[in-house]
Structure formats: C-alpha cells, structure tokens
Amino acid sequence: MSSLFGLLIPWMTRDAIDGLFAPDGSERLARAVSWMLLFAALHGSFRYLSRRGLLVTARKVELALRRDVFAHVIRLPLSFFRATPTGDVMSRMTNDVSAVWLFLGPGVLTLVGTVISYLLALTFMLRISPLLTMVSLVLAPAVILLSREYGRRFHRLYRKVQEALAAMNATLQENISGIRLVKAYGLEEKEETRFAANCDGYYRQNVSVSKNSAVFHGAIGFLAGSGTALVLLLGGWLVIRGRLTLGGFVAFNAYLAMLSFPTMALGWVINLVQRGGSAMGRINEFMRLPVEPSLMKAQSSQAPEASLEDTPAPECAKEDAKEGRPALEFRDLSFAYGDGGRGGDVLRGITFSVNPGEVVGLVGQTGSGKSTLLSLVLRLGPVPAGAVFLEGRDVNSIPLAELRRSVSLVAQDPFLFSDTVLANICFGLPSGDAESARRAAGHARILAEIDEMPEGFRTVIGERGISLSGGQKQRATIARALCASPRVLLLDDALSSVDVETEREIFREILSLRGERTILFSTHRLASLSHCDRILVLSGGAIVEEGTHDELLSLRGTYFDLYSRQMLSMELEESS
Amino acid sequence: MSDGHEFYFLEDRVEAQAVDLRLLRRLLAYLRPHKALIALALLGLALGTACQLAGPYLIKVIIDRHITAGLFPGMPRWVAIYLLSLAGAMGFLYVQMLTVSVIGQRVILAIRREMFSRLERLPVSFFDRTPTGRLMTRLTSDVEALQELISSGLVSTVGDVTVLLGIAAILLFMNPALALVTFAVLPVLVLFVEVLKKFIREANREMRRKLARMNAFLQEHVSGVTVVKTFVQEGKSDARFETLNREYASESIRLTNYYSLYFPGVELFSSVAVALLLWRGGGQVISGAVTFGTLVAFLEYAQKFFNPIKDMSDKYNILQSALASCERIFHILDMEPAPEYGPARPAEREESGDAGPPEAVQVSVPGTPPAPRADSTEGDEPRPAIEFRDVWFSYDGPRGDARHGGEPVLRGVSFTILEGEMGAIVGATGAGKTTILSLLCRFYEISRGRILLFGRDIREYPGDELRRSLSLVLQDPFLFPGSIRENVAAGGPRVERALSAAGVAGIAGSWEEGLDTQVGERGGRLSVGQRQIVAFARALARDPRVLLLDEATSSVDPVTEHDIRKALLNILSGRTSLVVAHRLSTILSADRIIVLHKGKVRETGTHAELMEAGGIYRRLYLLQFDG
Structure with a gap:
C-alpha cells in the first residue's frame, strides 16, 4: 500500500505540471497539490505501518530463535562444551542470530519493497509512455548484472577481509597470552613486525574492498544517470513532437529516480540473504545435536526390567531387603574419556557401595580418577549400563532431572554467577528462599561474612559485583548444594581453599545432618577423614585400600604413605 | 591501580559524554601525515559535488531552451554535457571514496600498530589484572569503530554539509523566493529530527546495554554449564534468559518503532516541500515569473536536499560511539610503558660504576660463548653471576586489592649464584619460587633491595640487554603457532646446535614433517613433554649467559620423562643457571640449593649438606621424593 501511495505522488506531479499549461491552470494545480499532500500523508502512514509490522515480526522471530537456541544448547551434553570453544558457542548464539534477524527484518522489507516498487512503477511508467519505458529499461539488466557480479565479488572479498582479521586477532591473542x-x-620488535605484516594484509584486503566498492558505486551511479540522460533526450524529443506532456515527462523522470535506489539495494539484499542463510545453517548445526537424554534408552534396553523403574536390578534384589538397599552402588565400573584416548581408562573395575546416611571419604593423588567417579553419579558423562546405582536403580534408568535433584555435586573449582548471594545459594531451588539460604549459609560457615557484606544476601557477587576469596567461593558453593537438600551429597575436594579449622567446623555441621544425607567426598586433607565411616583409597583409577582411618593406617600401605607425608608437610607448614 | 580502576569504569560506558574537542584534536594529529591524500579527497569531493549539483541545472537549461521552446536541434549537445557532468561526478566520487577509505585505513593501521607496540611494553602486572577479552576488544571493536568514524562518518559528514550548502546557494541564486518556499519545511523537519534523534539515541543506548547484559548471561551460562546441569536448573535458566531476551527485544522494537517513524517522516516532509514548491512555483510558472525548467530543477534539488538530512541521526550515533572508543584507545596509548623500557637508571654506586664499562664491551659482542665453569683466567675466585640482596616484593593485587596487595611474597631474600654454577630453588607451593625468576627478568619492580646480574643492578641494564643475557623457560611452555623450527628460531640464531643439544632432533623423527611440523594453537599438537623439550631448545638458541628454568610439575609418560631429564642435564651443564626444581635428578645435580619457605631463604647448600643439617630441606625431600 505504501508503495502505491508513494508512487502516486509523481503521478500527481504530472497532473499539476500539465495543469500549468491548461487554461484552468491554477485550479488543476491546487487540486493536484492537495491530492499530492494526501498521498504523501497516506504513503507515510502506510510506510510506517508496513515497516513496523515487518520489522517487529522479525524481532519476534529473533526473540523466539534466540530462546530456542539457548534452551537447546544448555541441554547439550558436557562433552559438547568440552569440545567446542566458548567463543564459537557464543558467536552462534549472538552474531548468527543477529544475522538471521537482519535477513528477516531489513532484508525481507527491502526485498518486498523493491519488488512492489518495481511492479507499480513500471505500470505507471508504461501508462505515461511505453516507448520511454522500454528505452529506460535498456540499462536495467546491466545494473542487475553489475550488482550480482559485484555482490559475488564482495562476498569473496569480505571473506578474505575476515581471514586477514582473524590472522591479526590470532597474533594479538597469542601475544597477550604469551606476554611473558x-x-x-x-x-617485542619481532612480534611488532609480525603484527605489522598482519595489519598490512588486513589493510590491503580492505583497500581492495574499497577499490571495488568505489568502482561499483561509480558505475551504478553512471548507469542510472545514463538512463536519465537517455530519457531526457528521447523524452524531450517526444515532448517537442507533442507525443508526451511535460508533466508526464517530469513524472517519468521521478519514477526512474525512485527505481534507482531499490536497484542498487538489490546487491545489499542478496548479501543479507546469503549471510542469513549461512548463519541459519550454523545455528542448525547446533540444533541438530542431540540433547542429554533424560533416560538412557539404548543402554537400559539391554536389561528388560529397566523400563519398570521401581524394579531393582536382579542381583540387588536377592541379597537386600528394600530398606537395606545401598544409597549408592558401583559395580565393576570402568570408564575412559571418549575424546582423548591417550589417557586410557580413567576408572578400572570400581566396586563399592555407600549405605544411606553413611559418610565415605575418597582419597588418592591428583589424576587418580576421583572427580570422574563423582561426576558419573550425576551422569555428567556416558555411564555404562549396570555399573552405577542410586538407591538400587541404575542411574541410566532414572530421569535426569530426578537423578540430579537427588544428588548434589560440589565441584573442585567453585563457579558462581554474577548475581546476588541469595540467588546463588538458592540456585537449586525454584525461587529465592531467604530462610533456607540462611540455614545453608550457616552450615557452610559463610553466614557471618554474608551478613557483613554491604547488602547482605542481596549483595551482587562475581564479575559485576564484589569478588570473593577462593575460600568464600567454595563455602558459597557448599551452601548452594546444601540448600538444594539432596539425599546424596558429593564433595569433590570442595574445601581445598578453606582453612583447616573452618573445614572442621563445616564437616561438623554437615555431619550433624548425617541421618538425612549420604555423603561421598574426596579430599586431599587426610585430617578431615577422621569423621568418615569409611575411607576408600583410589590409585590409578582403581580402589586399592578400603577401611576406617585406623584400619588403613595399620595396613601401612598407600594410605599410610599419604598420611605420613601430610603429617610432614603440616609440620613444615608450622615451622615458619 | 587507580588507572586500572578507571579502565574498568570506561568499559561500561557505551558513548562519550559529549563531543570532546581534545579528543578530536588528538585524532586529527593522525591525519596530518596524509595531507596530500586529504587534499585529493577534498578536491574529489568538491568537484564531485559540483558535477552532481550541475545535473539539475543542466536539465533546467535543456527544458527551457529546447523542450518548452520546441527546439530539438542542439538538445543532444546539452544531453551530452549532462552525461559528461555525470561521468565527472562519478569519477570524482570514485577518487573521493577511494582516497577517503585509504586515509581511514592508514590512520587505523598506524593506531593499531602503535597500540600493539605499547601493549607489548606494558608491565606484566597490567596483563595479570586485565582480562584478555577486554584487551582484544580494545584492539578490535574499538579500532573498527574509529575506522568507521574516519572513513564514513567524518568525510561523508563534510560531504553532506557541502551538498546542503551548495544546494542552498544554487536555489537562492536561481530564485530566492522559491528557495525560501523550499526551506519552509526545514524548521519543522529539524525539530522532528532532533526530537526523534533524542529518543533514538536513548533507545539505542538502552538496547546496547540490554544486549550486553544478555550476552554476559549467555557467556556465564556457557562457562558455568556444569553448575546449571548439576542443579537441574535448565528450566530456570531458560526463564531468566527469556526475561533478558524479552527486555532486549522490547528495546529493539522500541528502536524499530522510532526508525519506522523517522524515515517515512522525513520523506513526508520532503513530499510536503515538493507539493509546496509545485503550488508556489506552479503559480509563478503560470504567471510567467519562473521558467518551467527552473521549477523542474527546484524539484530535483529538493529531493537531493533531504537525503543528507535523513542520515543525520545515524551519523550522530556513529560519531558518539566512535568517540567513546577513541577515548578508550587513547587511554591505552597513554599508559606508561614498564620501567624496563625506559632509559637505564644511572649508576648510583661506585661498584657498579666500576664494573660498567668492561661489562658493556663483553655483552655487545654477539655470540660470546658462555663463561665456562670456574673461569681460571679471571683468577681463582669465580665472580658472582646472580645476586639477590635483601629483596622484598609484593604483587599489586588486581584493582589494588588490599587482601593480596598487602602480603609480601618475598621478604628479605638474599642469595648468590656464582658464574658457571647451577642454582636450584626448592620449596613448597606458594613459597615464591617462580617470583624470583620473574623478578630477575624484571617483569615486576621490587619494593626493596637489589638484584644484581654479573655485578650490575638489573635496573642499570639499558634497553633489552638484560633480557638478552637471560633465557627463560616457563613451567607451561608457550609455543607460537608455526613450525617447530620457527619456534626454536624465535629464541636466537643458534638453531641447529640448540635442536641437537635439547634432543629435539631425537623426537622429531616421530613426526611426519620432522622439524617443519606445525605445533598448532598454543603448541596443542605436541604433548606437554614435547612442548617442554622444544622450549628448552628455544632457550638454548640464543646461547644465553644465564638460563632460567621453571621446571614443570606436570607428570609425563616415562619415555618423555627420560628425554626431558637427558635434555635438561645436557643444557644445564657448564652454564650459569637458576632452576625452580621439582625433579630429584635436577636438584641433585645443583651446585647450590636455595630453600625458600614462605618468602624467605631458610637454608642454602648442596644436597648432602642440607640433608645433614636436617632442616626444612630434609623434610621437603622426604615429602616429595621419598617413596
């Protein structure tokens, strides 16, 4: 509609001008001008509405697309995040989604606008003078061909610019990381030379884009102008011959001018379409990846009973009554990371069980497989069938959400979000609950420090807020885990930056809850293990010793060795 | 510290507060070397604009002299002139576009290189506290924004103004009364543009803020995805993301609405102007006061007149954000380079004054062989190579954080390593071992005491002479992308010898392309052990007077372990060296072991002496190596 009214304006110009030479000139002029004003107003409003309609719709599509991509990506398995650089994930969720919007919004708008303008303008032009229309269109194919050719060329050139930019950025990144x-x-100087070469490459590519772009603009401008000149010549002749009115002549020129912009924009639109298409392709690469399955169907189907979730695995059923079922059980669990392959098996033949309410400690040197063992309980990696059981059920047969609600893992490396303390501690709850947060913070021995913060539980921490010390972070992550009130708590060396005294207090607090919770924790501090019911010693991915602290000491094996070293190092610690 | 603070603050500002003249003046300084090109660009602009503006006037002439007069002969000549002026306009447009772009690119090239070379010379502590991503943004997005300003913003603004003034002049010249009619809508139009511009700017800023928040959320949830998964909070994260997403979308829709109003609005005004022109002009044509050609030329000019006005709000946005980028760029350029790049400190003490001249002679001879162990020609006593005298040091914590900043890492450290000796630093984690190597390289300035290398304070070494005398091997060897040979050659000229001494030649056989194997990003295609061996070779390639080695703690497979041990003993023998040692074999071969404990030197001596003394070393030894 807007195009129609837009195009009616020159039509009225024709009327007005033709009126100038008619006897009732002033009257016709006034009429034409009023029509013109009306059409201009209508054109403006319709243009506003169409722009708004199309662009807002495109924004809404963008919104939905971004939402879907995020929801999908966050459900992809951890192996995906290990294999894909953060920058890549980010760029697809940001730049590529924006490219799709650019195509859907301004791209489609211009495309539709161009097509309609063309059709309508041609109609009007044909009505004014078919002959003149033919002549003016002689150059149109040249314009379109030129746009297409340069569109392709720009596409190639921009890729080269991008490559040069990437090379430059890589040098930059390396230099910042390897500054020492x-x-x-x-x-310094050698790197400057290298960087200068990168910059030069980038400069050359950019200048070559500029050269092409300058030629393109010049040529298009000249072609469009030549069209005008042709029309001028022929039209002038037609007017002189009386076969065309002066108004028609001026209006025709106006239509021609109106078409020149959409013609030039065509190349830009083609570029947007190409970019939008490839961005959508890149997004779809992610969308096609399977999300973490809630149930491991392929593996659980091996055991026919597994579909009935309450049925314990057969061996388990015969030896235990329902209450006596272990909270956690590992049966001959072996595990290797799929990707590297270099490391071989991380876990080999792990078999043990933890009873409800029991506290079991895991010790072993770095790389002995403790973290892997704990992460498998939550199915953070692919778990072999029939190897890990939670309360008698194969973890593969428990819906993921249920499994992870029952078990909390506190990782070695504390990660907190840039948000309030309350939101961080209540992360596992549906919403912030000040009461539970206080209780959890109290157990994790961080309550006093939170209360001292400028805004207490409302204080924003992380990148955008105040930064916490390593120990504070670890205690906050423990509070977060306790707040989710899991039945099984897994602590993966989660107190390494907390001083020994506080660690003892936290353990005392957690242990006072032991009736409710089963705890499996790994640690490097052997002193903390004295509270455990049982200690497992892991070495090279296998359990080498098992028993209470005293029992293990009397074995005089790996545990004894670790213990004596720790005593020695504590002695050293105190000798300053 | 305080400037670090400002730096973080600047990060959050999206736009400069106002058009800062100082900033512009400083930016103009970069344009000065390109005077000739700028003159060419301006000439192209002036002539191009003139040709372009001649077009409608020529049409007027054609209409008045030929079309309304009904005279065809002679008209083709005018059309040819019209075509010629068009060709001229396009030719000059080409010249102008190209030169402007070249100027912009060259200025950016200069700024980028200047920034890089400044960056390379900033103190290591700056990199400790500034995230890599932030620095990358400075050198990429900010510089791009500036380029945008120079190549499209600045010049096209000049062009627009020229066109506006030119048209106004022509119109006034052709017919003052009609010109005023054309300009009649201007006040209203300017008001409309100004008002909307304000809204657009605000919505734009708000949208960018929302976008930044949303992206920060995304980034955080990608890095912290494990936490989201372990707490089964995917659903809640979806909901929170949806909130941010919607906020962003509603801002962007607001902006879209303004723009939807803006462009048709400006067009409406130009249509109104055309209508007014027809109304008034038409009347005058009828009365014969104005020729018909003049009216047509007026219509054409009016069209050209409103185009630059339409782009005005975009231009202003570009200018604003470019100036903010400019401010951040200049902030980096204004940072002081690390003191070691400045002039050497004048000698303060007589002893260094004495030792100065002969030292300088010795060092300036390239490829001087390392002093052999216990050089007998110099006398019986070997000279001290490395001396720490009561050195105190503390890292400036990030953002002047008192928690870390207050704690000294080294507290009165003193020790001496003689020429040709191998010194080993041992101690528990956090004792300050690596710091000693960093200080010797002058990565940080010490708070108290002196560090001497060959009897001369390290602060008195001019230029890169200090670092030229040293070779440092870091714990996690950093390799640049490129071949193995290129990496070794980065160290110095003696590539072949270094390759064989470090045993690279031995392991190179396992790679298909041998020494030309590409190591990949950060050396990722090599194993940790292989990277270490390549790093040894790189250190040897410069044939340093002193070798500094931060031995890696990470465990490697037994075969590589053997290779590393062999390479180490090979490169350390007969060379002055200081090693942060973790391997028993390395410690045992040291001439002097320095036991560092909580920032202090607690014991020094050989392995046997220290074991006999039964102090900290003995306990450390039992802890780390026994069993």
Missing part, C-alpha cells in the same frame, strides 16, 4: 615469553626473549 615475548618479554623474556625480547621478541
């Missing part, structure tokens, strides 16, 4: 090395070897 650069300085230590006095490589």
